[in-house]
Amino acid sequence: HEKLDTKTNNYLSAAYEGLSANYFEVEFYEKALEYINMADELNRENTDNLLFLGQTLANKAEVHLKLDQYEDAVIFINEAIDILTDEEAMDWLAFAERVRGDIYLDRGLYRLALESYEKALKLQKNLEDPREKAFLDQAFSEAYRGQKKYVLTKQYAETALNKSMELGALSIAIQSAETLFKTYESEGDLANALYYHKIFKEYSDSLFHEKNIR
Numbered sequence: 001h002e003k004l005d006t007k008t009n010n011y012l013s014a015a016y017e018g019l020s021a022n023y024f025e026v027e028f029y030e031k032a033l034e035y036i037n038m039a040d041e042l043n044r045e046n047t048d049n050l051l052f053l054g055q056t057l058a059n060k061a062e063v064h065l066k067l068d069q070y071e072d073a074v075i076f077i078n079e080a081i082d083i084l085t086d087e088e089a090m091d092w093l094a095f096a097e098r099v100r101g102d103i104y105l106d107r108g109l110y111r112l113a114l115e116s117y118e119k120a121l122k123l124q125k126n127l128e129d130p131r132e133k134a135f136l137d138q139a140f141s142e143a144y145r146g147q148k149k150y151v152l153t154k155q156y157a158e159t160a161l162n163k164s165m166e167l168g169a170l171s172i173a174i175q176s177a178e179t180l181f182k183t184y185e186s187e188g189d190l191a192n193a194l195y196y197h198k199i200f201k202e203y204s205d206s207l208f209h210e211k212n213i214r
Helices: 006-025 029-045 050-066 070-086 090-106 110-124 130-146 150-167 170-186 190-213
Strands: none
Touching (some): 029 050, 070 090, 090 130, 130 170, 170 190
16 A cells, blocks of 8 residues: 555554554454554554554554464564663553563463563553553462462452552453452352452443443
């Protein structure tokens, strides 16, 4: 297709990124990938703004992870981290490290996941992004659950749940409540397991309703 001027290219890329993020939020990952691929294609044509490309690739890696496409997720997150390191984009680098941790987590590589989350945490120290911090707390909780370190699991998951409820971030709240009910279940504490299962169900139903509206 005809090459666009930089301003139009950036505008269109941001629009595709936004559409992808909306589909990602309601778990329509195939549609999210479709739009993030369009943004990626535009950003690769615009060599003046490598930061945009790094951001897109980090988001793209997360979509591939949700689709269980691990090889693609690893390729794009490594490329993203290289670019974001060169661009010294600390906020996006923190996000990218969290996504890399999530890739390790999904493969059951809990120690490596925690190493990536620790890097993300250090990068986040000077940043104000409460939503990403809630995501990271939830990520820590799942890695510790994988290691059967249930005290830490509950500590991080409860923090993530409280933050996500304040932010109205349904997807994080659902994950945190699920982590808590599974952890209490593993410990044989059925009263607390039931309590968090009810929260999990309530937020899951809300997200289902939101998806159907869209």
